[in-house]
Amino acid sequence: MYQLQRLHNQIAYLAPLGLEALFEERLAGRVYTRQDRLFWGKIEDAFLARWAANQWSELYEIQFESILECAKALTSLQRSWWPYLPAGSSRASYIQKALPHVGAKPIVFTGKPTTYPPLGSWRLLDDHRVLASPQCTSPRPNGEWEFVEDRLGPPNRAYLKLWEAFTRLGVAPQKGEVCLDLGASPGGWTWVLQRLGASVKAFDRSPLREDLMQASEVEFVEADAFRVDLSAYPEASWLFCDVICYPEKLYEWVSTSVLPSSIQHAVCTLKFQGREHYGIIDSFLAIPGGWLGHLSQNKHELTWVWTRPVK
Template sequence: MKERLLRELTVRFHIKSSQCKEYGDLIYCPGWELTPGSTKTPYGTYSLPYWSRTTYIEPFIAEFASIGEAARLLKNIQRSWASYQFTQFRRATLIQDKLHYINLKTRTFPCSIPASDIGAYTLLDQNTLFASAKTSSYLPAGALVLEEDHKNPPSRAYLKLQEALIRASSVGGGCFRTPSDIVGLPQPYGVPLPSEGMRCLDAGGSPGGWAWVLRELGCDVVSIDRSELAPSLMSDKKVTFLKHDVFTLTPEELGSFDWVFSDIICYPERLLTWIHSWLDSGLVCNMICTIKMQGEINWDVIDEFAKIPHSTVMHLNYNKHEFTWIHTI
């Protein structure tokens, strides 16, 4: 992902790689301050990189002589910290043990992300740390790691939807939105998860990873794809399968839904048009869609997704060369 982030910094933010310092997967851009107007966007403010799991918003470098001194230095700034490390792993663990406890374990779906500030720090060497009390995520190092089910889901795509739903049901989508005009961070979410009796559309559903998640939550699912779902889902009375091109069916033909989901492979421009057709129809309030990247990214198009009210674009831990767009009301 680091190469993609570097490319975004170059193309979207006009920051040359030669201006950046790399610490493992952490990229530091000295002199780049997040102040209103510092980055040109369609909003007239500034934004954060989409490829970034978390951003150190106010970074600083500090030296320390001992593990205890490093822990005291961080605790004097704020309560909660988590680390990203590319070196000095044992030393970082000993520092973390002296800090306020935070949950670094894998999480079980469904769960929520506490909306509490968490700083991030990285050891550059034995006596130097790079840190920021203010970050763009409520998650340790920005990563949401889930317990995996290796038996029941028909594909690993289920993890993407589980993560997206956790973010949609958590205040701020698990991200710290400050100051208020940062573009690229979620609107205040906190909507209830899809549940028993809700009607959900699953576009591009085969082999059924997302439909499986929705059925586990008790939803009624309409799945549309040119290929069938896994046999267990095809025989499920709560799953209606339509062998069809989803783009040739209008919202009016399909009816209203509590949630609309899409993991379909298509160009972002086509997905954006399809999303607007649903939002304009008034037949859905909540949507989660995967934006699949093909070739060089058109950042103006990605920004169009982010500009939709009550929406955000983010790169999930379980995304590959793709982003996830989340819209809730």
Template sequence: MIEIGSIGEGNKALRAIQRNWAHYPVAAHGRARLLEEKLPRVSTSKLWEFPLELPSSPMGSWCLIDKQHILASPHGSRPFPHGEVHFIEDHMSPPNRAYLKLWEALTLLGHWPGPGDVCLDLGASPGGWTWVLHQLGARVISVDKAPLHERIAQLDRVEFRQESAFAIEPDLLEPVDWVFCDVACYPERLFKLLRRWLDSGLCTQFVFTLKFQGQPDYAIVDEFAAIPGARLLHLHHNKHELTLLLTPRTLLAPFFLPK
């Protein structure tokens, strides 16, 4: 909390901490706009093209809570204005908008599959994530009880298995480099699925969505979070769900993502 007597004082105080500040409008709007104009320009509506390198400079957020007080946070958990990354969307190729949360997850991870990688995509239909992984050049084994969108099923390097994700035995499958899972199921069931893969030791890179109905059960969230290296995030593109990232990169300490 910074007490200010004038806009000039506010400008000086924020610049003394760091350069990039995104304004979150809350109160004293006219005065806040004047202060915003004095600070280096930060676009909160910038659209990013995936894939992208994570910006390296910290991004702070600030607001005026009244004419005399700035509430400011110099480091968000993500280096985007208010932690929100907005992408240039593709309205034609993917079958739904689920690709956006995978784009965001991979951007934060700073690492993604590429040519030569084999990805298992559990709960793949209609195929937004499969489309992302295919676009990146990977080969994809897509698993779902429901069919893939026709356009996605026809892609080269995409193999579809119409069965339950829970029926897949890691050691009966060909070696995979990544396991992605967006299956609609209870987190308890998802935890057992992840444990099975971890215990098999056959894959080290995981991106999973934990989906909640009503009030989340924090005990199971804690169980996921207790897995060494697991990072649980609420992404800008997540709804009533969390995204788990677990790869050798997330095991590194310090890793920029918060626990």
């Protein structure tokens, strides 16, 4: 018979690919276990929660003899599971096959709010032990928001960041809404916005791809993004900013220009170069109505998505 042991006060973070060192640095001096990109122990940490691809919030260790016993233990906790697989483990693959089927096809982006059923995560620690969490922050396999890509339409892969932000947060510009896209070139985000039927004013020092420059719903303005007078665009309800700059500069501009304006929603990328800039994360989090997290397509970046709170 299997044995289930709840690991009280323990949590696991799955680091995004390439950001493992950030987790290691943050956890230096603390007691934790690491396997590949998974870090766990009594390590609850609001900073890591922002960066994690997935957070395993209710940890159990399961001891079992057979594959079927393991599958039974997992399904006693909840129906749907996804493995964070040790490379090349056939035993882990057999366990997953013994679990109820989970459809995890790439998402077809529609721009409409969709709900995803909860998905637990598990990891085979050795032949007779599994680490599992029925509660995870992401409903997608290992926190990867994978989409059916459009390899012909957009000018670059940046469009996937907006698809993910809109899908995860269930908000997106509606047909006819006016969007300001700052740091827009070559136009991945502008491409998404105009395809949703929005009207886009795109600001950059460099032009967009030619077809976007010619698109009737897009107006390109050659300008320094941080000198744009937002009060000149009272019809704009959305603001997007993907300019490469220090996050402190972005915060200063958001505080002095965006918050006092009539903008209702904002999506901004915080681009980090070194750990000395992490302090600004708390300042963004202190702005009411905001969400801050790491998107699957983000590198050493966080995305801030904000909706003006109703007064």
